[in-house]
Amino acid sequence: MMTMTSTAADAAALLIAWYDRHHRDLPWRISPAMAARGVRPDPYHIWLSEVMLQQTTVQAVKAYFEKFRGLWPTVGALATADTEEVMKAWAGLGYYARARNLKKCAEAVARDHQGVFPDTEDGLKALPGIGDYTAAAVAAIAFNRQSAVLDGNVERVISRLNAIETPLPGAKPQMRALVAAMTPKDRPGDFAQGMMDLGATICTPKRPACSLCPLNGQCLALNTADPETFPRKAAKKDKPLRLGAAFVAVDTDGAVYLRKRAETGLLGGMTEVPGTVWTSRIDGDTSIEASPFAADWQPCGAITHVFTHFELRLSVYSAIIARASPIRNTGENGWWEPAETLAGQALPTVMKKAIAQAIPQAFGLPEAPKKQMRKTRA
DNA sequence: GATGCGTGGTG
DNA sequence: TCACCAAGCAT
Numbered sequence: 001m002m003t004m005t006s007t008a009a010d011a012a013a014l015l016i017a018w019y020d021r022h023h024r025d026l027p028w029r030i031s032p033a034m035a036a037r038g039v040r041p042d043p044y045h046i047w048l049s050e051v052m053l054q055q056t057t058v059q060a061v062k063a064y065f066e067k068f069r070g071l072w073p074t075v076g077a078l079a080t081a082d083t084e085e086v087m088k089a090w091a092g093l094g095y096y097a098r099a100r101n102l103k104k105c106a107e108a109v110a111r112d113h114q115g116v117f118p119d120t121e122d123g124l125k126a127l128p129g130i131g132d133y134t135a136a137a138v139a140a141i142a143f144n145r146q147s148a149v150l151d152g153n154v155e156r157v158i159s160r161l162n163a164i165e166t167p168l169p170g171a172k173p174q175m176r177a178l179v180a181a182m183t184p185k186d187r188p189g190d191f192a193q194g195m196m197d198l199g200a201t202i203c204t205p206k207r208p209a210c211s212l213c214p215l216n217g218q219c220l221a222l223n224t225a226d227p228e229t230f231p232r233k234a235a236k237k238d239k240p241l242r243l244g245a246a247f248v249a250v251d252t253d254g255a256v257y258l259r260k261r262a263e264t265g266l267l268g269g270m271t272e273v274p275g276t277v278w279t280s281r282i283d284g285d286t287s288i289e290a291s292p293f294a295a296d297w298q299p300c301g302a303i304t305h306v307f308t309h310f311e312l313r314l315s316v317y318s319a320i321i322a323r324a325s326p327i328r329n330t331g332e333n334g335w336w337e338p339a340e341t342l343a344g345q346a347l348p349t350v351m352k353k354a355i356a357q358a359i360p361q362a363f364g365l366p367e368a369p370k371k372q373m374r375k376t377r378a
Numbered sequence: 379g380a381t382g383c384g385t386g387g388t389g
Numbered sequence: 390t391c392a393c394c395a396a397g398c399a400t
Contacts, residue, residue, distance in 0.1 A: 054395090056385080057395045059387080093385075095397085096384080098397090098398080101398080129397095131397060131398045132398090133397060134397075134398085149396085152397085153395090193396095196396055206388090206394095207389095236393095266382080308383055
């Protein structure tokens with residue numbers, strides 16, 4: 001007679017067999033064939049990739065992973081790196097608290113652990129930027145620990161296998177327990193990676209390829225309902241619109257006036273052009289008063305940018321400031337960044353958009369195929 | 379437990 | 390076009 005335990009073990013065996021044949025080759029991975037010979041990946045690579053992959057696609061991460069590995073080949077190198085250089089290298093990847101915590105974590109590993117990553121879930125979770133998921137993932141993948149790895153992919157797979165009606169995030173503890181029951185003592189790292197690969201390539205959010213799934217014989221959602229409707233999720237709130245203005249000051253050599261944002265909060269520690277606060281409404285006259293210089297500010301259109309929890313519309317103003325102009329000295333802690341080094345700064349995407357609106361060629365782009373302003377009805 | 383925190387790809 | 394989403398964490 002089939003017990004629950006043997007069913008879970010069967011599923012794990014099927015999943016791992018599938019992973020052996022269909023695993024993705026990724027820059028931070030070693031193949032399951034290598035793992036079978038007892039070779040483990042570099043924990044530094046696994047940790048770095050896992051942090052980058054938090055809420056971020058594999059496609060976006062690949063180039064950043066290679067860049068970081070080239071710049072800082074070891075956790076020790078990253079620990080002694082200049083934080084500003086780390087922020088520059090991270091620019092564009094988003095969720096910038098990850099970069100700040102990445103640096104802190106590297107420093108903690110160097111200082112408190114002699115440059116060697118802890119090999120247990122608890123030890124890992126005590127480090128900055130490492131939560132439930134990342135601790136379990138690094139423990140399983142890098143150290144072959146039997147930890148229950150639960151990410152968005154696994155949530156989807158598990159919720160469908162068991163047709164879990166409880167919506168997320170409330171269902172997480174139940175899902176974690178189901179993953180723990182399913183995780184094998186043998187090859188837990190490959191099991192975890194296999195579950196995530198399955199979720200990414202077969203058990204996808206839309207139109208899952210159930211006919212190709214190694215677990216389709218025991219999937220409750222497939223056999224009793226519509227798998228695509230899992231996992232159930234709590235309704236999400238709508239995004240408010242915020243408005244603001246940004247000021248792009250350019251000098252006669254093409255240098256742009258920049259400043260550094262506060263270390264915490266939105267885009268914390270990143271570089272920006274001066275601007276107003278971003279609020280639900282804005283008055284055109286007072287917005288100019290937020291400019292860094294009294295200058296001939298010219299409106300040059302607007303840009304929009306969508307953040308996680310609000311949409312931003314920025315009116316962009318530009319002004320030419322003479323190289324020798326006395327109004328360059330404002331007393332605030334900004335600086336003039338030469339045109340040639342602008343692209344390498346720690347500028348988040350929204351700021352690059354604002355600068356590009358004022359200076360279309362700022363980042364070496366071809367002359368903007370300037371979107372036609374929507375014609376107002378006659 | 380709810381909220382704040384980016385960005386680019388996709389159908 | 391736009392809603393949704395992608396290997397979450399900190400507070």
